[in-house]
Amino acid sequence: MSRDFVFGCAMLALSGGYYLMAASLPQSLLDDAIGPQGLPKAYAYVLATLSLIQIIRSLPRRSPGAAASGLRGNHLHAWWRPLGILLIGVGYLTVVPWLGYTLSLAGLIFATIRYQRGEGVWRAGVVATTGAVFFWLLFVRLLGIPQPAGLWPSLF
Amino acid sequence: MMDVLYTFAGFLITPLVPAAFAGVAWGILGGALPGISPSITMALLVPFTYGMDPGVAVVLLASTYVGAEYGGSIPAILIGTPGTNAAAATVIDGYKMKQQGRADEALGISLYSGFVGGMIGLVVLVFLTRPLSSLALAFTPAAYFALGILGLSIIASLSGESLLKGVIAGVLGLMVAAIGTDPVTGINRFTFDSPELLAGIAPILVMMGLYAVTELIEQSGKPGLEASATLTSRTRVRFPSRALWRRIARPQAIGSAIGTVEGVMPGSGGTIASFLAYNEARRWSSQKEEFGHGSPEGVAAPEAANNTVACTALVPMLSLGIPSSNSAAVLLGGFLIHGLSPGPMLFVRHLDVLNGLFAGLLVANVAMLIVGYLIMTPCLWLVSRPKPYLMAFIYALVVSGVYAIETSLFQVGLALAFGALGYAMRYFTVPVLPLVLGVVLGYMVESNYRRALVLSSGNHMTFVDDRIAFWLLAFALVFVVGSLVRHVGRARRPSRQHDLTV
Numbered sequence: 001m002s003r004d005f006v007f008g009c010a011m012l013a014l015s016g017g018y019y020l021m022a023a024s025l026p027q028s029l030l031d032d033a034i035g036p037q038g039l040p041k042a043y044a045y046v047l048a049t050l051s052l053i054q055i056i057r058s059l060p061r062r063s064p065g066a067a068a069s070g071l072r073g074n075h076l077h078a079w080w081r082p083l084g085i086l087l088i089g090v091g092y093l094t095v096v097p098w099l100g101y102t103l104s105l106a107g108l109i110f111a112t113i114r115y116q117r118g119e120g121v122w123r124a125g126v127v128a129t130t131g132a133v134f135f136w137l138l139f140v141r142l143l144g145i146p147q148p149a150g151l152w153p154s155l156f
Numbered sequence: 157m158m159d160v161l162y163t164f165a166g167f168l169i170t171p172l173v174p175a176a177f178a179g180v181a182w183g184i185l186g187g188a189l190p191g192i193s194p195s196i197t198m199a200l201l202v203p204f205t206y207g208m209d210p211g212v213a214v215v216l217l218a219s220t221y222v223g224a225e226y227g228g229s230i231p232a233i234l235i236g237t238p239g240t241n242a243a244a245a246t247v248i249d250g251y252k253m254k255q256q257g258r259a260d261e262a263l264g265i266s267l268y269s270g271f272v273g274g275m276i277g278l279v280v281l282v283f284l285t286r287p288l289s290s291l292a293l294a295f296t297p298a299a300y301f302a303l304g305i306l307g308l309s310i311i312a313s314l315s316g317e318s319l320l321k322g323v324i325a326g327v328l329g330l331m332v333a334a335i336g337t338d339p340v341t342g343i344n345r346f347t348f349d350s351p352e353l354l355a356g357i358a359p360i361l362v363m364m365g366l367y368a369v370t371e372l373i374e375q376s377g378k379p380g381l382e383a384s385a386t387l388t389s390r391t392r393v394r395f396p397s398r399a400l401w402r403r404i405a406r407p408q409a410i411g412s413a414i415g416t417v418e419g420v421m422p423g424s425g426g427t428i429a430s431f432l433a434y435n436e437a438r439r440w441s442s443q444k445e446e447f448g449h450g451s452p453e454g455v456a457a458p459e460a461a462n463n464t465v466a467c468t469a470l471v472p473m474l475s476l477g478i479p480s481s482n483s484a485a486v487l488l489g490g491f492l493i494h495g496l497s498p499g500p501m502l503f504v505r506h507l508d509v510l511n512g513l514f515a516g517l518l519v520a521n522v523a524m525l526i527v528g529y530l531i532m533t534p535c536l537w538l539v540s541r542p543k544p545y546l547m548a549f550i551y552a553l554v555v556s557g558v559y560a561i562e563t564s565l566f567q568v569g570l571a572l573a574f575g576a577l578g579y580a581m582r583y584f585t586v587p588v589l590p591l592v593l594g595v596v597l598g599y600m601v602e603s604n605y606r607r608a609l610v611l612s613s614g615n616h617m618t619f620v621d622d623r624i625a626f627w628l629l630a631f632a633l634v635f636v637v638g639s640l641v642r643h644v645g646r647a648r649r650p651s652r653q654h655d656l657t658v
Binding site: 003004006007011018021022025026028031032033034035036038039040043044046047050051053054057081082083084085086088089090092093096097101105108109110112113115116117127128131132135139143144145146147148 | 204207320321323324327328330331334338340341342343345346369372373374375376377543544545547548549551552553555556559560563565568569572575576579583584585586602605606609610614
C-alpha cells in the first residue's frame with residue numbers, strides 16, 4: 001500500500017463519518033435556505049470526491065518498488081517512534097488533575113529528556129525539578145495564571 | 157501618515173517599546189534554534205499575550221517575527237544549519253565565510269541587511285495596507301463571503317507539490333471550522349455534547365498543535381538528538397565597513413525588491429524570496445565568481461529579502477484578513493484571541509492598534525540592530541544545548557501556555573490532538589497551511605454566505621450584483637486558474653525533460 005492510497009482511504013472514511021454526523025443534525029424552525037446541515041454536507045461531498053481522485057491517482061503507482069515508500073518495515077518504526085512524545089503529553093493530561101501542575105510538569109520534562117536519550121537519570125531529575133519550579137514561578141507567581149492544583153489543597 | 161507619526165511619538169512612552177525589544181529578543185533566540193521556525197517561536201509566545209493589552213500583544217508577536225528572521229541566519233552562518241527555512245540561502249556563503257574565519261563579518265552583514273530589508277518592507281506595509289482596505293465601509297455579507305473565497309483560493313498556491321492534497325487539507329480546515337454553534341440557527345454542530353466545543357475550536361489551538369506540537373513529535377524521531385554544536389563564545393557581530401557597505405547596497409536593494417513582491421503575493425514567503433534574491437544578486441554582481449565561496453553579497457541579498465517579507469507578508473493579512481504564510485497565520489491567531497478581526501473593518505474599529513503595530517515594527521527593526529549585537533553570547537549558549545533538554549522545555553512551555561489561554565485541560569488535549577494530526581499530515585506529505593487557512597476563514601465564509609442569502613431571499617445572483625463581491629470572486633477565479641496552469645506546467649516539465657533525455 002502506498003502512503004497516498006492509505007491517505008485517500010482515510011479521507012474517504014472521514015468524509016463518510018462526517019456526512020453521517022451532518023445528516024443527523026436536528027432541524028430548526030429558524031432554518032434558512034441552507035440550514036446548519038448544508039455546508040457540512042457539501043464539505044463531506046467535496047472531501048469524498050477528492051479522496052476518490054486521490055485513491056485513483058495512487059493506484060497506478062502501486063508497484064513492488066512502491067512498497068519501499070509504504071507503511072511497512074523500518075518505515076513503520078520510523079512513524080510510530082515519535083508518537084511516544086505524544087504519549088508523554090497524554091500521560092501529563094491524565095495525572096495533572098491529581099498530582100497538580102508542578103509535579104506533573106516535572107514528570108513531563110523528565111520523561112521527555114529520558115525518552116530522547118538525554119544523559120543520566122539524576123541529571124535529568126535535577127533539570128526536571130528545576131524546570132518545573134521555574135515554570136511554576138513564571139506562570140503562577142509572575143503572570144498570575146492559575147495552573148491545576150491537583151489533590152494537594154484538599155489534603156492540607 | 158500624520159496619525160502614524162503622532163502614534164509613534166506617544167508610543168515611545170508606552171509599554172510597546174519594551175514589547176518590541178522583548179519580541180525581537182525572543183524571536184532571535186527562537187530563530188537561532190534549528191527546527192524552530194518563526195511561526196513556532198510566535199506560537200509559543202501567544203499564550204503569554206493573553207492577558208496583555210491587544211496593542212502590546214500584536215507588537216510583541218510581530219517583533220518576534222522580525223527577530224526570528226535574523227535569528228535564523230545565526231546557526232546558518234555558524235554551524236551551516238539554517239535556523240529557519242528562509243535562512244537556507246544564507247548558508248551557502250555565510251558558512252563559507254565562517255570557515256574562512258569571517259563569521260563576525262557575515263553576522264554583521266546579515267544583521268545590517270536584515271535591518272535595511274525590514275525598513276523597506278515596513279514602508280511598503282504602511283503605504284499599501286491602507287489603500288487595500290479603503291473599501292471597508294462598502295463591504296456587505298456577500299462581499300465578506302467573496303473575500304473569504306479569495307482567501308481560500310490561495311490554497312492552490314500554498315499546496316506545494318500536490319494541489320490535490322492541499323485542497324483536501326483546506327476542506328479539512330473548513331470541516332473543523334464548522335464545529336460549534338451554527339452561525340444562523342444556533343444549533344450545536346459536531347460538539348459531542350461537550351461544552352468546551354460550543355464556541356468552536358480557536359484557530360490558535362490548531363496552530364499551536366500543528367506547528368509546535370508537530371515539530372516536537374517530528375524532532376523526536378530524528379537522529380543525532382544528543383549532538384550539540386560546539387561553538388566559540390568569542391564570536392561577535394562586526395558591522396560592515398564603508399567599502400563593504402557600498403558593495404552590499406545593490407544586493408540589498410535586489411533582495412528588498414524581491415522580498416516586497418514575494419511578501420505581498422499570497423503563498424510565496426521568505427524562503428522563495430531569499431533564494432530568488434541570492435540568484436538575482438549573483439546575476440547582477442560584478443564579482444560573480446565569489447558567490448558560493450564566501451561572498452558578502454551572497455549573505456546580504458537573502459537576508460534583506462527574508463526580512464522584507466517579514467513586513468510585507470502582513471499586507472494581505474492586515475488589509476484582507478488573509479494569512480499568506482505560517483507566521484502571518486499565527487499573528488492572525490494573536491489578533492483573534494484579543495477580539496481583533498484583521499480585514500477591512502480593522503482600520504475602522506482599531507486604527508490605534510494598527511498604527512501602534514506600524515510604529516512597533518519600526519522600533520523592532522531598530523531593536524534588532526541593538527539586541528542582535530548584544531544577544532550573541534546567549535544565542536551561542538542556546539544553540540549549543542543538547543536537544544533533549546531543549547525539547548523538554550519547549551514541551552513544558554506548550555502544555556503550560558495552551559492551558560493558560562482558557563485554563564482548560566481539554567484545550568491542551570486538543571492541541572496535542574492537532575499535533576498528532578499535523579504529524580500524520582507531514583507523514584502523508586500534506587501541506588498544513590491550507591488547513592489553517594480553512595479553519596481561519598471557514599466561519600467567515602459560511603456565516604456571510606448564509607446571511608447574504610437570507611438578505612436576498614435565497615437569490616444567488618446577489619454575489620454577482622454586489623460589485624465588490626463580483627470582483628473579489630473574479631480575482632479568486634483568476635488566482636485559481638493561474639495556479640492550476642502553473643501546477644499543470646510544473647507537472648509536465650519533468651516528463652518533457654525525460655522525453656528529451658531518453
